[in-house]
Amino acid sequence: MTNITLYGYWRSSAAYRVRIVLNLKGLNYQMSPVHLVRNGGEQHSDAFHQLNPSELVPVLTDGDITLSQSLAIIEYLDDVYPQMPMIPASGHDKYQVLSLAQDIASDIHPLNNLRVLQYLRQHLAVSEEQKDAWYRHWIQVGFTAFEQKLLRRSGQYCVGDTLSLADVCLVPQVYNAERFHVPMQEYPQIQRITERLRRIPGFARAAPEQQPDSE
Ligand SMILES: N[C@@H](CCC(=O)N[C@@H](CS)C(=O)NCC(=O)O)C(=O)O
Incomplete structure (x- = not known):
């Protein structure tokens, strides 16, 4: 059982990267949309700022961990959910x-x-x-x-x-x-x-x- 939430936006290519990896690894996750344009951009809201002071998506939460930066998120997913590794271990x-x-x-x-x-x-x-x-x-x-x-x-x-x-x-x-x-x-x-x-x-x-x- 996982408790993963992905804060993203349908057109965000950085969030798209994370969605691909979650799918390839077969992980269940909830999606929490952050509209990057509406109302001046929901990424600038107080609530989202608390999650990521950079005001960029994606953000992934998994239990008590909160991470921004898609490549760091994907490396985290590789470490914790090693099925279908995205980064070769060595070589x-x-x-x-x-x-x-x-x-x-x-x-x-x-x-x-x-x-x-x-x-x-x-x-x-x-x-x-x-x-x-x-x-x-x-x-x-x-x-x-x-x-x-x-x-x-x-x-x-x-x-x-x-x-x-x-x-x-x-x-x-x-x-x-x-x-x-x-x-x-x-x-x-x-x-x-x-x-x-x-x-x-x-x-x-x-x-x-x-x-x-x-x-
Ligand atoms: N290096 C970051 C880039 C994140 C990023 O640039 N996200 C864009 C969407 S793809 C964003 O949230 N833009 C909102 C803005 O520019 O205000 C990552 O890989 O996660």
Whole structure:
């Protein structure tokens, strides 16, 4: 029996990562939606601020532990619920997985986060078109390199033939890319692997449009 709650938002790609892992590990969890746009963003409410002073989703609670940061949450889940490990225990593959995951989670995703886009629009008077160009640019820079790295070590999945944290980070980032009309045909390896991953039930059930709070 678990007592896991995931605070997230259907379109949050960081929450999407955690949903995939919870599904792959077969863990039951409750969903507590945090609407990132309504009323100026529920992530800024007093109640959510208490949970995560960074005012970002996801947050996962499990019994008396409260954690933010999707990659830390996933490492926690791997340690406590070791079925379907997302990070290889050791060896070269472990570091390849972490490296690819960070290419997305540390280098691509933060530049396109909602608060960054809002700052561009509201404080730097950037137009909607310029903001979208910014969004696409950083994904394209990141995906161009990611594609080359996949040519080196991918198999069925990002690192060989074993599902990993790298795959868990890739699929939500592709969802964001498609939403902003990044020309995905430029990234055949990313497309090939993403198509395969999307057919896995744990990934399919985690998709934004499958979430109860999706609009
Ligand atoms: N590094 C964090 C990123 C969390 C994050 O950026 N969450 C976004 C949604 S994907 C968010 O809550 N944005 C709200 C905002 O920008 O105000 C993680 O991996 O959990």
